[in-house]
Amino acid sequence: MSRIRQKNQDLIIEVACEQFATHGYAATKMVDIAKAADIPKPNVFYYFSTKDKLYYAVLETVTEPLLEASKPIEQLDDPVEALTQYIQTKLTISRDHPHASKVFANEVMSGCKALPDDIGRELKQQSQMIIDKFATWSEQGLMDSVPPHHLMFTIWAATQTYADFSWQICSVMNKEKLDEQDYEQAAKFLVQLVIKGCGVKS
Template structure:
């Protein structure tokens, strides 16, 4: 793919992410995306032949990092290191893909009717792997006997909220945007909360 084509696609996806996050899938029109990107509508259709395909492309920008984020859980045997890396990576996704994260959250909350089946299957497969690893750590005595699904849900909620509820968080903290220090502090706190709260052996 040429650099110009990639640049144009990235621009369209970035603008579409904000439009879908702000207005939702049904209310967002291709012509609105073109206007926000300051490009002809025909150019949007040239790169993405339908709203469905563009919406899927937006979802993939956050789903792929989400799928890759669980590699420390899958590959590492030390729960402290694995959980630390997983939580930090999840927070970085909220920082780097805030609009796409909101689109994903809105999609899930609305029943995932537009979520492509292959993506849904990969996310389900990932969740099963995470819960199995949590259960294994408990069986090995590496952490308390905690409900694996509730631990996973808690980490999801604690990390993704920094994207999905950024307006509220910034308002409370009296900031326009969060900086790297804020995310580092959040990662450290959430990690310690999980490790100490679940009795993870350090």
Template sequence: MSRIRQKNQDRIIEVACRLFAEQGYAATKMVDIARAADIPKPNVFYYFSAKDNLYRAVLESVTQPLLEASQPIEQLDDPAEALTEYIKAKLRISRDHPFASKVFANEVMSGANYLPEDIAAELLKQSQMIIGKFSQWSQQGVMAALPPHHLMFTIWAATQTYADFSWQICNVMDKDKLDENDFEEAAAFLTQFVINGCQLQHKSV
């Protein structure tokens, strides 16, 4: 793929993320995206052919990082280390993909009517893996016997809120935008909160 083509596609997805987040799927038109991206409408259709395809690209721009974020839980045996890295990764997504995160949240809250089945299946598979690993750690005695699904939901809510409710958070903190220090502080707090709440014990080598 040429650099110009990739640049144009990235620009279209970036603008579409914002418009879908602000207006919703139904109210957002391809012509609006083309105008906001300063790219001719035929070019937008050339790259994505239909609004459904562009919407999928927007969802993939956040669901792919979300799927990759759970790798520490899947690959690491130390729950404290795994959860620390997982929380950091989830907060990076809120920081780097705020509009796409809102699009995904809106899609889920509206019943996931436009979420492609293959993406939904991958997300479910990931959730089942996380719940299984939490249960395993509890059975091994390195984590308190907590309901694993509720622990997962709590981490989701605590990390994704920094994107999905950014206006409220910035309003409370009297800021136009959260900076790197804010996300680092959030990661440190949430990690300590989860580790202490789960009564984690480092696994012996």
């Protein structure tokens, strides 16, 4: 793919992320995305022939890193290191993909009616893998006997909230935008909370 084509696609996806996050899937029109990106409407259709395909591309910008984020849990034998990397990566996704994260959250809250089946299957497989790994660690004495489902849900909520509820968080902290130090502090705290709260051992 040429650099110009990639640049144009990235711009359209970036603007579409903001539009879908702000207005929702149904209310967002391709012409609105074109206007916000300051490009002709035919150009948007040239790269993404339908709104569904553009919406899919937007979802991929957050679901792909979300699927990659669990690799430490899948591959590492040390629960402390695996959970540390997982939590740090999840927060990084919230920092780097705030609009796409909101789009994904809105999709989930609406019942995933527009979520492509293949993405749904991969996310479900990932969730089962995480649950099984947590259960195994508990059986091996590397973690307290905690409900694996609820531990996973807690990590999701604690990390994704920095994207999905960014307005509220910034309002409470009297900031327009969180900085690198804020995310580092959040990661350190959440890792400590999970590791100590669940009795996780190396």
